[in-house]
Amino acid sequence: MANESLAPTRGAVPGASNGAQSPFISVDSVWKVFGKNPERVLEPLYAEMDKSFIQSELGNVIGLQDVSFSVEQGETFVIMGLSGSGKSTMVRCLIRLIEPTAGSIVIDGDDITAMSDKDLIEFRRSKIAMVFQHYGLMPHRSVIDNASWGLEVQGVDQATRYERTREILDLVGLTGWEDAYPRQLSGGMQQRVGLARALAVDTGVLLMDEPFSGLDPLIRRQMQDELVRLQDELHKTIVFITHDLNEALKLGDRIAIMHDGKVAQIGSPEDIVLRPEDSYVGDFTQDVRIESILTARKVMVPPMVTFPGHLNPRAALDAFGRANRFLGWVVDEVGRYIGALSHSAAERASRSGAARLDQVQECLDQEYPVLTPATNFDEIIPVAMGVDHALPVVDDDRLLVGEVHRTDVAEALAIASASSPDYEANAAENAAQDTDKS
């Protein structure tokens, strides 16, 4: 069995090998064997044997087989796999709702596997919160009592926990439903309660086990968008389980694809789609549209022509001439984007005798389309077709970070579409990129 090649441990390795600060969540060679005497399956005798053979000979089902990965603080890490792949078992091992058979799990410096029952309860109370596919709400408790459950078991008094929970219910859009009972809510709203319950305890780590799988597609998309919005605000470390590749690609900073209890590949959405490392991942991702994966970040280049807002229009014209361009970006003192400036607008402004660019409305074209680094090609392509020049890329703080050229977009698409199904080469390239990053 090609054990080693299929279960890459590189997810856990970079932090350790570099001697840099260790990752926030670090899972190292975790095994879960169901059935009697699970330890015997780990003996060298069985190492080379097939999973189904072990199952029929010993009666042990292998749920997780040498799973390793690491998650950085503030990252959304998605574990994706079909049912039976071990993804739900893995996330339960993280808080020992299921006891791992072997391996080590360290979260925020605490070794989970070595904890006593008492420490484990304390850890679950303070460090981690979980959202479940089937909500797991208590039918005999109202929405606010459900959402404040985590605080209640911590021993927080009622007034304090209601106050805190009301804020969170407001955050997830459940204001006015505090006194309702779960049975009175739709599935989407019940899951909002589940989410509120997890957010109310204010832990650093959020585990989400297929939280949106039970919801209908429209609500699911709405909840995904909401999670993205919340995550922008809260910056939690999220481990998100899903069987839906699109959901994984949409939410994940990095994705681990699990298959048959093993990790098939770990990487960014782009790695997974463009450079699958084995045929399983390749088959999985072949239908994914490349346009939805590639983003402006991939093709953006440093802005070529930028003008400080206080610049004289005449000087701007000179700059246009030197750069041989007809469009540039006007920024303020700290580099924030304030508008697009066309050559003709600069010409008119200089003729009218204006002293500064930012005093002329026409020189700060607000209509010109603007991208963010995360804008994907699906959105870029129609916009790029509609304009003759490059497009500015602006980050969350309105800082101008680059520009995107139509030709680069086309080229990136062509390269990605032609990407070879050479899994070994893909693996090598992914590994090389990882070393570059770290």
Place this chain on the structure above:
Amino acid sequence: MATITSDQPDPQTSSSQTDTEITPQQQPIYRRSLPVIYRWAIALATTLVVLLICVIVWEPNMDFPSEVSQQQDDGSTKQVEIGRLIASEIKTATTWLVRNWGGMFDGIDYLITYAMVWIEDGLRWIPWPATFVAVGALSLILGTWRLSLFSLVSLVFIGVMNRWDSAVETIAIILFSVSVSILIALPLGIIGAKSNRFDAFMRPVLDGMQTMPSYVYLVPGILFFGLGYTPAVIATVIYAVPPAIRLTNLGIRQVSAETVEAARSFGTSPAQLLTKVQMPMAMPTIMAGINQTTMLALSMVVIASLVGASGLGEDVFRALQQQDPGNSVIAGMSIVLIAIVIDRLTQAAARRRQEILSDN
């Protein structure tokens, strides 16, 4: 652990994903054994063969060998029945217990009698109009006006038929027996829900308590405690407690595994889990168990009267002795009416609880 998640690697599905071809080991067991029809045929044939041999070699009406030979003091041997031997041992043990542990039994007897007299006096002290108002209001709050009307008509019947005092005595013994049953049932049910081993041990014990004829434990009851309330209460509890234990156990086991898992993930301690999640969610089932326990306790009142418990049961028993069908029917009807009222009241209470938990 296997029931915790819906997404466990189920042996059948996970293996069928890896290889579609089913190996013999993965087939269900019955496919590998003999066809059912052959098994029946073999069983029938074996029985016939044994029957034939016995009839031919010995004779049709065979005696079961129930005697053993025992060495006598004088060296001779004598045939002794095994059953009689064991029965006499049990009798000896009972006598020994009465002789040596009499103090303890007297103490228990004193406690139970004292509590019973106290409850009875308390109930008797309540003036009947107050009882009417209380029962009427309670059934109106928990149930409907129809239940309220029925309860009041039942009380009027009991009063008019001059059974009020008997009814109060009966209610007192029911109240006490059911309270004791609940005190026993809740902890045993909870332990049974947490431990499969304890559950496996309790199951045959409970079966025995429910099927063992009451007379069997009435006799040692009288030997230990004498006639009176105590053997009546103990017999009633033995007969009535099993459903409360079973349904407490069942109710806790039925609490959705997902809810329990979610609660545990937030650092809920085992005690918090029991008191704040499992017990509240199991409450309708537990109340159904208490309802059944109450009904069984009521069905024991006549037998309890055999060992000295007064009340409606005693009225029925006396009418039986005097061959007086009229009084027997009136006392019997009173028991039935009390049973129906208590049953409807507790069910209505359980239903209100169930409504909160339903649809989930």
